[in-house]
Amino acid sequence: VAVQYFARTRELVGLCSETSVPQQITSLQLWEEITKIHPRLVVIWDQVVFAVQQEYVLLGDQLLILQPRDKVAIIPPISGG
Amino acid sequence: MDESADMPKDFIKLKSEKLSVDEVSEIVISPYYGAVSLFIGTTRNNFEGKKVIHLEYEAYTSMAETKIKKICRDVRQKWPSVKHIAVHHRLGVVPVTEASVIIAVSSPHRAESLEAVTYCINTLKASVPIWKKEIYEDEYSWKENKECFWANSEK
Secondary structure: OEEEEOHHHHHHHOOOEEEOOOOEEEHHHHHHHHHHHOHHHHHHHHHOEEEEOOEEEOOOOOEEEOOOOOEEEEEOOOOOO | OOHHHOOOOEEEEEEOOOOOHHHHHHHHOOOOOOEEEEEEEEOOOEEOOEEEEEEEEEEOHHHHHHHHHHHHHHHHHHOOOOOOEEEEEEOEEEEOOOEEEEEEEEEOOHHHHHHHHHHHHHHHHHHOOEEEEEEEOOOEEEOOOOOOOOOOOOO
């Protein structure tokens, strides 16, 4: 499953996207997997949500069942408009 | 006069070129409806005493378009008489005084379009995955909308 990074998270990680996460996982576990690979993201754990298939998901117990082509993104606080 | 030929439309654009108020107004104007309301968000030259050189916008484009389409659907549910809706947001560098977002709504009378425009910009700021980086002389800052429910404003 490809994970995309935007804005501040992209700067912390140093790239835009990668493929590396398990397919059945809670959103909090997903965050933990990602921060193992990119420890610099830990500092913003309380300010991000995921977007899974373009829907926002909070970091928590929600079980995600991810298909290989699903899109996951890390979303720092938004500032459009 | 065949009003049914002028079907309600949503015009959504995310682009790096300069936005045009004329263009956005013209696309929502309808010969059958009398009100067009507009919101323009422009770049300020200062923030908390610091000089802003310019803004840079970035978006999760496909999801941003999906979220803006949802805002348009919600507008039509809340204000069924609304005719056309246009949301243009600029991406990339936006110099001071230039527009980063223009929202226009047409409707038979002014109340609906004024309320719909307000709803659009407020909901955009709360839900659309677009990010703004403010560039100062010596540093920069990723901004966070207070409407964003996952922003931690009391750090």
